[in-house]
Amino acid sequence: MFVCKKNSRRSQMAEGFARTLGDGKIAVNSSGLESSFVDPTTVQVMSEIGIDISHQTSKPLNNFKAEDYDAVISLCGCGVNLPEEWVIRDMFEDWQLEDPEGQDIETFRRVRDEVKERVVKLIESLSQS
Numbered sequence: 001m002f003v004c005k006k007n008s009r010r011s012q013m014a015e016g017f018a019r020t021l022g023d024g025k026i027a028v029n030s031s032g033l034e035s036s037f038v039d040p041t042t043v044q045v046m047s048e049i050g051i052d053i054s055h056q057t058s059k060p061l062n063n064f065k066a067e068d069y070d071a072v073i074s075l076c077g078c079g080v081n082l083p084e085e086w087v088i089r090d091m092f093e094d095w096q097l098e099d100p101e102g103q104d105i106e107t108f109r110r111v112r113d114e115v116k117e118r119v120v121k122l123i124e125s126l127s128q129s
Contacts (some may be wrong), residue, residue, distance in 0.1 A: 003082065007032030007058040008043045009118040010075040010097050013112050016046050016053040017119040025127050029069075033078055035060040039101070045108045054123060061086070075115070089127075 002018070004011035006028055015030035022028065035058040046053045051114070066085035072092050079087060079094035086092070095118055100108045 001064065001072045001086070002028070002030040002074045003061060003072060003074050003078065003086070004028060004030070004032050004038035005078050005099075006034060007060075008036045008039045009100055009108075010111060010115060012038050012042050012045060012053055012056055012058075013115040014073065014075060014119055015056060016051045017116050018123065020051050021116075022123045025123060029059070029064065030056070031059045031061040031064055033061060033081060041100070041105065041108050042112075043059075045105065045112045048109075049112075071122070073122065093122075 002011040002014040009050045011030035011032065015028055018026060031075070037058050038053065038056055043054050061082070066089060070090045072082070072086050072089045074092075074094040075097050076083065076099060077094060077096040080090065086090040097114055098107070098111055
C-alpha cells in the first residue's frame with residue numbers, strides 16, 4: 001500500500017510503477033489520508049515513459065484494511081498521521097518525497113524518477129523475502 005496525503009501524485013506514480021514493474025511479483029494499491037483526484041500532470045509524465053495510469057482513481061485509506069497488506073509505504077512524511085495498524089505492518093517505510101503540486105513539469109519528472117528508483121528497490125527487497 002502506497003499512502004500519501006491526497007493520493008493524487010506521488011502515490012499514484014508509485015502504484016503505476018509497482019503495477020508495471022512488479023507485475024506477477026506483488027499486488028499493489030495506493031490511497032490517501034483523504035481522497036482527491038489524480039493530477040493530470042502526473043498522468044502525463046507517467047505516459048511519457050509508457051505507463052498509463054489514466055484508469056487509476058484517488059481512494060481514501062479508510063476504504064482498505066491494514067491486515068490485507070504486508071508493506072506500507074508513505075511517500076509524503078504522513079506516516080506519523082497514519083493509524084497505528086498501518087504503521088505496524090511487516091514493512092513500513094516513510095520515503096518523504098517532495099510533492100510536485102503546483103511545480104513545473106521538470107519537477108514532476110524528477111519526482112517520478114525518484115519514485116521509480118525507490119519502487120524498483122522495494123520490489124527487489126520484497127521479492128527476496
